[in-house]
Amino acid sequence: MSLDWEYFFSLFTMASFYKACVTVVILSTLSWILGLGLGFVVACAKMSTSRWMNIPAGVFIWFFRSVPLLVVLVFVYNLPQLFPSTGPYLGVAFISGLVSLVITEAAYMAEIHRSGLLSVAKGQREAGHALNIGFLGIQRLIIIPQAIRISMPALINEYVTVIKLSSLVSTISLVEILQVGQRLYSQNFLVMETLLAVAVYYVAIVTIFGSVLQWVEKKLDVPSRKPETLTDSKCAELRKQATAIPMRENVDTKGLPPALNLKKIRKQFGDHEVLKQIDMQIKIGEVVSIIGPSGSGKTTLIRTINLLESLNGGEVVLFGEDFIKGGQKPNSKTVRQGLQRIGMVFQSFNLFPHKTALENIMLAPRYHGKPQDKEVNRNQALYLLDRVGLLAHADKYPHQLSGGQQQRVAIARTLALSPDIILFDEPTSALDPEMVGEVLKVIQDLAKEGMTLVIVTHEMDFALSVSDRVVMMEHGVVQADASPAEITNANSETPDLLRAKQFMGIES
Numbered sequence: 001m002s003l004d005w006e007y008f009f010s011l012f013t014m015a016s017f018y019k020a021c022v023t024v025v026i027l028s029t030l031s032w033i034l035g036l037g038l039g040f041v042v043a044c045a046k047m048s049t050s051r052w053m054n055i056p057a058g059v060f061i062w063f064f065r066s067v068p069l070l071v072v073l074v075f076v077y078n079l080p081q082l083f084p085s086t087g088p089y090l091g092v093a094f095i096s097g098l099v100s101l102v103i104t105e106a107a108y109m110a111e112i113h114r115s116g117l118l119s120v121a122k123g124q125r126e127a128g129h130a131l132n133i134g135f136l137g138i139q140r141l142i143i144i145p146q147a148i149r150i151s152m153p154a155l156i157n158e159y160v161t162v163i164k165l166s167s168l169v170s171t172i173s174l175v176e177i178l179q180v181g182q183r184l185y186s187q188n189f190l191v192m193e194t195l196l197a198v199a200v201y202y203v204a205i206v207t208i209f210g211s212v213l214q215w216v217e218k219k220l221d222v223p224s225r226k227p228e229t230l231t232d233s234k235c236a237e238l239r240k241q242a243t244a245i246p247m248r249e250n251v252d253t254k255g256l257p258p259a260l261n262l263k264k265i266r267k268q269f270g271d272h273e274v275l276k277q278i279d280m281q282i283k284i285g286e287v288v289s290i291i292g293p294s295g296s297g298k299t300t301l302i303r304t305i306n307l308l309e310s311l312n313g314g315e316v317v318l319f320g321e322d323f324i325k326g327g328q329k330p331n332s333k334t335v336r337q338g339l340q341r342i343g344m345v346f347q348s349f350n351l352f353p354h355k356t357a358l359e360n361i362m363l364a365p366r367y368h369g370k371p372q373d374k375e376v377n378r379n380q381a382l383y384l385l386d387r388v389g390l391l392a393h394a395d396k397y398p399h400q401l402s403g404g405q406q407q408r409v410a411i412a413r414t415l416a417l418s419p420d421i422i423l424f425d426e427p428t429s430a431l432d433p434e435m436v437g438e439v440l441k442v443i444q445d446l447a448k449e450g451m452t453l454v455i456v457t458h459e460m461d462f463a464l465s466v467s468d469r470v471v472m473m474e475h476g477v478v479q480a481d482a483s484p485a486e487i488t489n490a491n492s493e494t495p496d497l498l499r500a501k502q503f504m505g506i507e508s
């Protein structure tokens, strides 16, 4: 048997096939876009802590992933028999096909979105929280853009699947490519030639639209972008545009309440009591280093101060005003106002990987509308980048920067909101030794300028040189709280300070 090639090639000049191609493209694209949106809502519902949301979302995903599309199609198309009022809509094959494809695709895409959302590191949310960005802002600016990028290859694959699945819509008499072919071969019986042409049409659509989406994916792919280090002349030009950020003025702090007053702070994880009634006062402009053995509760202590961890007991008073109380639901207005005054720098930097160094700094001020003007926002970010010595790297993405550079950008990002207090959580622990110095220098400069700093650190020499006070924690309690001089001069008459001295490796 030989194929009728003349007939085969004639099928590529038939208007009905081209019209059917347009139907397939419109149906698939609409199904993909709507499935993408509905899938995202279902994914969020499934990840919600509310059972009223996550159980129905789970059932939706389970059910529509289990039922074949053909069954859904026939069911939806025949729904008007049960609900006649839906007739004008679902009686239209295109609409029934669209609804069925969207529902089925949403169930698949929900799982793709969920895996994308779960792959965004926890530290990204924490960085957003530390910049006082609200839940929706964190989702919109930080989580969703990253999740979409992670899910993009799988989502593009779904587009190809939708194009192929759209051929099933022929069963409810929608005139799409397969339906046109079926009508032809039922008249001329040239089944092989016709189906071969149908296959070519599908392959062409998948190839063209698949390539477009792959191009979009490439454009969105941050690791493939390679912005260069800026030249000296470009830096000089940017330096002219840089605008100093209005910092809080140094005021006479005499008689003012402490910046931070921690009263009987208690924190437990399950039965493990990590912080046992910690009392601590930190004056305005004071630099306090918190040291202690691993697991003593240092990080947990500073995380409770900016609500990354909830308190089980005690309270935090900020500049003389109530901020958070253990066991009570925090007042969101008080928390928002308080968090504006506290910045935090993390051990693992937590820069936003989809933003350049400059954009990382611009993000929070832009969100808070201070300054309102985008140009001023950019110029202030340039100033801060220059201040940490990284102006030449303004356009680079975090993955192009060394650890030390990333940490300096993270400090500049914190400074962009002009905080009154900065909490540092082991800012140099994740750095190679040769990069530690450059970060400590930036912190030292902040200390000299009178910024209130609380630094959890294992850098003992740095703690001694930069701090007004060193607090040593052990087993969730404050073991010693004294000036570097007092610790250095400790002897057997001051056993707690002597313990801190020994821990810091200071020789007698």
Ligand SMILES: Nc1ncnc2c1ncn2[C@@H]1O[C@H](COP(=O)(O)OP(=O)(O)OP(=O)(O)O)[C@@H](O)[C@H]1O
Residues within 6 Å of the ligand: 269, 274, 292, 293, 294, 295, 296, 297, 298, 299, 300, 301
């Ligand atoms: N989310 C958590 N869930 C359960 N336990 C936790 C959690 N976070 C911290 N812990 C526990 O609390 C204790 C104190 O941890 P924390 O990180 O505050 O110690 P640290 O003094 O900062 O230690 P390191 O110097 O090693 O960072 C540890 O025993 C730790 O396992």
